[in-house]
Amino acid sequence: MTSTGNPAERDSGLRGYLAFPGLLDELRNELLLSGHAASEFEIHGELVIVRGLLEAPIWSRNTWKSVERLSFQSISDATRKLKALGLRWALYPHQHHRRAQLIAEGLNTPRSALLKFPEVLVLPEPLPKKALGSWMMVTENEILASVHCSQTIANGDVLFDEDRETAPTRAYLKLWEAFTRLGRAPESGEHCIDLGSCPGGWTWVIASLGAQVVSVDRSELEAKIAALPQVKFIQGNAFTLDPRQFKRMDWIFSDVICAPEKLLELVHHWMTIHPLAHYVCTIKFKGETDYPTMKKFLEIPDSSIMHLTHNKHEVTWVRLSPRV
Numbered sequence: 001m002t003s004t005g006n007p008a009e010r011d012s013g014l015r016g017y018l019a020f021p022g023l024l025d026e027l028r029n030e031l032l033l034s035g036h037a038a039s040e041f042e043i044h045g046e047l048v049i050v051r052g053l054l055e056a057p058i059w060s061r062n063t064w065k066s067v068e069r070l071s072f073q074s075i076s077d078a079t080r081k082l083k084a085l086g087l088r089w090a091l092y093p094h095q096h097h098r099r100a101q102l103i104a105e106g107l108n109t110p111r112s113a114l115l116k117f118p119e120v121l122v123l124p125e126p127l128p129k130k131a132l133g134s135w136m137m138v139t140e141n142e143i144l145a146s147v148h149c150s151q152t153i154a155n156g157d158v159l160f161d162e163d164r165e166t167a168p169t170r171a172y173l174k175l176w177e178a179f180t181r182l183g184r185a186p187e188s189g190e191h192c193i194d195l196g197s198c199p200g201g202w203t204w205v206i207a208s209l210g211a212q213v214v215s216v217d218r219s220e221l222e223a224k225i226a227a228l229p230q231v232k233f234i235q236g237n238a239f240t241l242d243p244r245q246f247k248r249m250d251w252i253f254s255d256v257i258c259a260p261e262k263l264l265e266l267v268h269h270w271m272t273i274h275p276l277a278h279y280v281c282t283i284k285f286k287g288e289t290d291y292p293t294m295k296k297f298l299e300i301p302d303s304s305i306m307h308l309t310h311n312k313h314e315v316t317w318v319r320l321s322p323r324v
Contacts, residue, residue, distance in 0.1 A: 016064030016146055017057055018092065018134075018155060019046040020307060026289060027059040033291065044138055045094035058294075058307050058315060062156035064134055064146030071142055075099070078143060079106035086133040086147035090154035096137040103143075112154050114161040117176045118185070118209060126180050128152040158309045168222045171255055172201035173310040178280055181306065182318065186211035191248050195238035195266065196256025200225035206253070207231050216241055239266055243273040254281040260293040267300070267317075279319040282311070289313075 019027040042049040056063045072078035089107045120126045132152045135145035158177045179185035188210030194203045198217035206213040207230040216238045226233045260283050303319045
């Protein structure tokens with residue numbers, strides 16, 4: 001399987017897709033829906049290897065773009081062969097942990113530091129740009145490796161130095177991650193709305209960035225969030241709120257628990273009145289993943305869907321307006 005030639009041109013024809021923790025079945029189902037048969041899969045831990053299929057599946061946290069199989073006789077031999085393929089490597093730990101660690105010690109492996117938010121937003125590169133290869137042990141003398149991967153952080157995991165004191169729930173991490181991946185966020189002077197906001201994690205994030213935020217929910221916000229000067233709380237149903245009562249909305253957010261079809265209706269309703277706003281919404285699934293509705297979300301111009309490190313059985317839909 002090992003190819004030769006310029007590393008920039010290497011392509012073994014095999015792709016590896018690393019599932020998010022606990023979501024291997026979702027990744028398998030997505031690959032099956034793309035036309036692959038289960039008999040085509042080679043699975044090691046959370047990594048699914050299959051021939052072809054260039055686009056990154058939603059349920060994959062990192063795509064290994066060209067998987068190669070390396071046989072080696074010793075720790076130094078493994079290190080030498082990986083260095084010959086690429087300069088920077090991240091280990092996906094699965095088995096033979098001690099042996100893998102000894103190999104990793106001989107490689108250029110960037111340290112995985114926790115990101116600090118919102119400081120990460122003012123960096124020239126919120127996430128690294130340098131290529132980072134991935135590798136794993138499959139037997140005591142065999143490695144799977146890909147010098148080219150979709151993510152430039154180890155195993156695609158975006159992890160933060162968490163605020164364990166102020167934030168009312170851990171849902172705020174989803175918004176931190178979305179803004180970090182997008183490289184943009186609400187700014188001071190912008191107007192935002194958080195639909196279905198209780199207990200206030202997303203409202204807190206938006207307000208902490210200096211933006212004005214209308215927070216809407218039938219339940220009350222936590223008092224410390226409602227007291228923030230940038231927050232205006234409206235107690236009511238997010239689904240019956242009239243978007244025409246707001247002359248300006250730059251960002252529209254929703255992490256509300258509802259069926260995907262209901263969220264889609266809500267989004268279309270708001271887009272008729274605020275077509276130039278940016279949208280960030282969580283599509284939550286109860287039971288099976290609703291691929292038909294996800295497809296309808298993607299039919300909205302300038303849309304994308306991603307599964308975040310901090311998403312569970314849900315995905316994040318983003319629509320960044322092309323407005324200047």
